[in-house]
Amino acid sequence: DSGVTQTPKHLITATGQRVTLRCSPRSGDLSVYWYQQSLDQGLQFLIQYYNGEERAKGNILERFSAQQFPDLHSELNLSSLELGDSALYFCASSEGLPPYNEQFFGPGTRLTVL
Amino acid sequence: ILNVEQSPQSLHVQEGDSTNFTCSFPSSNFYALHWYRWETAKSPEALFVMTLNGDEKKKGRISATLNTKEGYSYLYIKGSQPEDSATYLCAFDEGSGNTGKLIFGQGTTLQVKP
Numbered sequence: 001d002s003g004v005t006q007t008p009k010h011l012i013t014a015t016g017q018r019v020t021l022r023c024s025p026r027s028g029d030l031s032v033y034w035y036q037q038s039l040d041q042g043l044q045f046l047i048q049y050y051n052g053e054e055r056a057k058g059n060i061l062e063r064f065s066a067q068q069f070p071d072l073h074s075e076l077n078l079s080s081l082e083l084g085d086s087a088l089y090f091c092a093s094s095e096g097l098p099p100y101n102e103q104f105f106g107p108g109t110r111l112t113v114l
Numbered sequence: 115i116l117n118v119e120q121s122p123q124s125l126h127v128q129e130g131d132s133t134n135f136t137c138s139f140p141s142s143n144f145y146a147l148h149w150y151r152w153e154t155a156k157s158p159e160a161l162f163v164m165t166l167n168g169d170e171k172k173k174g175r176i177s178a179t180l181n182t183k184e185g186y187s188y189l190y191i192k193g194s195q196p197e198d199s200a201t202y203l204c205a206f207d208e209g210s211g212n213t214g215k216l217i218f219g220q221g222t223t224l225q226v227k228p
Contacts, residue, residue: 002157033214043158043203043218056215090157094214102148102160103214 003027004106006091012112018079021109025072025093031055032074033103034066037088049074050097081113118206120219127194128227134190135222137204141185146207148216149178149189153200161189161202194226 003026013019025032034046045058049068060066063081068074078085088108094101119138127133139147146165150158162171167182175192191198201223205216 002159031214033216042220043205043216045215045217048214058215097214101214102163103216104160105150105157107157 002104002106004029004091004093004104006089006106006109008109009107010110010112012114013081014114015081015083017081017113018077019081019111021076021078021089021091021111023074023076023091023093023106025074025091026104029093029095029104030072031094031097031101031103032068032072033092033094034060034074034076035090035092037090037108038084039087043090046076055097078111083113086111086113118204118217118219120202120204120222122222123220124223124225126225126227129195131194131226132190132192133194133224134188135202135224137187137189137219139185139187139204139206139217140208141183143208144182144185144206147180147182147187148205148207149187150203150205151200152203152221158203189222191224194224196226196228199224199226 005024007022030051033048036044046060047066048056063079066076090108091106092103094103121136149161152158162178164180169180178189180187201221203221205218
């Protein structure tokens with residue numbers, strides 16, 4: 001158990017819908033990262049927050065947005081869902097700023113878009 | 115586009131065998147190289163964060179080396195055990211400092227037969 005929690009564990013929804021994935025980092029960790037794992041691709045970096053501020057963006061679609069709240073939990077919002085958004089979404093956290101801190105991954109949220 | 119290549123893609127060894135995998139990454143703008151172990155149905159678990167050319171890290175029977183000038187890292191497992199069966203991922207930190215944007219390789223899947 002890494003100490004990072006993610007909810008829900010599974011999510012099944014329809015195309016065109018909007019969902020919110022939630023992540024609570026390890027106690028004391030200020031950095032939160034979101035990753036997407038699709039069937040045909042490796043882990044893809046989406047976005048990173050540090051202490052409430054966005055620090056880095058990867059190939060995150062405009063339909064996706066995220067934020068980190070004052071209590072440091074983070075939410076990833078996915079809207080106008082398409083079949084291709086079906087994937088495993090991981091949240092990770094680290095103590096401070098990269099690049100020297102290892103990232104601790106949560107159990108992931110498996111999103112299925114029908 | 116930055117590429118992180120891992121080889122081999124998969125590996126089957128007998129219990130007790132020693133093995134090693136390779137991670138190749140861009141040798142310019144190096145910040146850090148991460149190694150993760152990802153067991154089936156679990157989340158990626160950090161093994162090492164390597165930052166300096168010539169770095170060698172060890173955790174039990176697993177060790178890693180880093181050559182930033184030529185852009186490669188090796189992961190070694192001595193005396194493989196069935197519980198070492200997992201996918202081993204390397205990830206390159208390519209951010210311009212303090213971004214945490216990791217570029218993951220596709221992984222090497224190790225299967226250790228009893």
